[in-house]
Amino acid sequence: METGFKFAAIDIGSNAMRLLFCRVLQNFDSTKFIKESLIRMPLRLGEDAFTLGNISKDNSEKLVKTIQAFRLMIDAYDPISYKACATAALRTAKNGQNLVEQINLATDLNLEIITGDKEAKLIMSNHIENHLNPERDYLYIDVGGGSTEISFIVKRVKAISRSFPIGSVRLLKDQVTPLNWQEMESWVKGQMPKVSGSIKAIGSGGNINKIFSMSKIMNNNEIEFNRIKDIIDMVQPYSILERITKLELRPDRADVITHAGKIYLSIMEWVNVSKMIVPQSGLPDGIVHELYEEYNLKKV
Numbered sequence: 001m002e003t004g005f006k007f008a009a010i011d012i013g014s015n016a017m018r019l020l021f022c023r024v025l026q027n028f029d030s031t032k033f034i035k036e037s038l039i040r041m042p043l044r045l046g047e048d049a050f051t052l053g054n055i056s057k058d059n060s061e062k063l064v065k066t067i068q069a070f071r072l073m074i075d076a077y078d079p080i081s082y083k084a085c086a087t088a089a090l091r092t093a094k095n096g097q098n099l100v101e102q103i104n105l106a107t108d109l110n111l112e113i114i115t116g117d118k119e120a121k122l123i124m125s126n127h128i129e130n131h132l133n134p135e136r137d138y139l140y141i142d143v144g145g146g147s148t149e150i151s152f153i154v155k156r157v158k159a160i161s162r163s164f165p166i167g168s169v170r171l172l173k174d175q176v177t178p179l180n181w182q183e184m185e186s187w188v189k190g191q192m193p194k195v196s197g198s199i200k201a202i203g204s205g206g207n208i209n210k211i212f213s214m215s216k217i218m219n220n221n222e223i224e225f226n227r228i229k230d231i232i233d234m235v236q237p238y239s240i241l242e243r244i245t246k247l248e249l250r251p252d253r254a255d256v257i258t259h260a261g262k263i264y265l266s267i268m269e270w271v272n273v274s275k276m277i278v279p280q281s282g283l284p285d286g287i288v289h290e291l292y293e294e295y296n297l298k299k300v
Helices: 045-051 057-077 088-092 096-107 116-126 168-172 178-194 206-215 225-235 240-245 257-270 283-299
Strands: 005-012 017-026 031-041 081-086 137-143 148-154 157-164 199-204 222-224 275-277
Touching: 005 057, 005 283, 017 057, 017 283, 031 057, 031 283, 045 057, 045 088, 045 168, 057 081, 057 096, 081 088, 081 283, 088 096, 116 137, 116 148, 116 157, 116 283, 137 257, 148 178, 148 257, 157 178, 168 257, 178 257, 199 206, 199 257, 206 222, 206 225, 206 257, 222 225, 225 257, 225 275
Parallel strands: 005 081, 137 199, 199 275
Antiparallel strands: 005 017, 017 031, 137 148, 148 157, 222 275
C-alpha cells in the first residue's frame, strides 16, 4: 500500500512559529499534499526585533526551547526531508544570526535566515498558478508580521516578486514609515502595464485566513473586497480584550488583524481588484513543495 512521502517544514515568523507535517501522495495523474498536522507557537519575535533591534533574552530562550521541541517532533515523524526557515524578525534583529548559530549547534537543524526575495519564491512554490484560469492574471499577496511578499502571476507564469518591510506587527509597533507605503504602492502600480485584462488577488497569511473564516463564506474560496472591509470595520471598534472575549480571536491575532487587513485592502485598492482567492496556504506549504521537488530531482 502506497503511504506517500513525508516532509516537515518550520517557519519562524514575526508573530508566531509554525511546524508543518505534510504527506505527499503521488498517483499517475495527480499529486496531493495532505497537511497531517500544523503546530503553531504564538511567540512574537517581531515585537523585539522591530522596536529593540534585538531578540530579548526571555524570547531567545523561548525560541530555542520551541525549536528543540520541534526538532524532537520531527525526529518522531521521521520525514524524508525537512527545512527550517526564519524570516523578517530574525533578518532584522542584530542577534538574529547568533541565535541561528546557537540553535543549529544545539539541534543540528540547519536553520537559515532567508531573504525577502527567497521568502516570496518559497511562498509561490506551491504552484497555485497551475490551478488558475490561464485567461486571467493574478496578484499574490502574503502578509506576515514583519513583511509583505507580493508576486504577479501573468498567464500562469510567476512574472515578478518583491518583499516589503511592511507587516502587521511592524504596523502595530508603529515601525512602518510613509516612505515604506509609497515604495510599495509605486512598485505595485508600476507592474500594472505588464498585466492584461482583469486581475484577481490571491491572499495568504494567518490574518486573511481568519478574516475569510469570519466571513462565513461556505461555497467557494473567494472573498470580495467589500466583505474584507466590512469585517475589518466590524472588528475595529472593539478593544483588544473584547476581540478576544466576544469575537473569540487569539490574543496574538486580536491586536494585529486590523493592521493586516489594511495591507490587503490597500494593495487591492491600488490595482482596483474586487475579489481575493484565499487558498489557506503559506510559507510552510511552499517549503514542503520545494522539498518534494528536490526529492524528485534526486530520484532522476
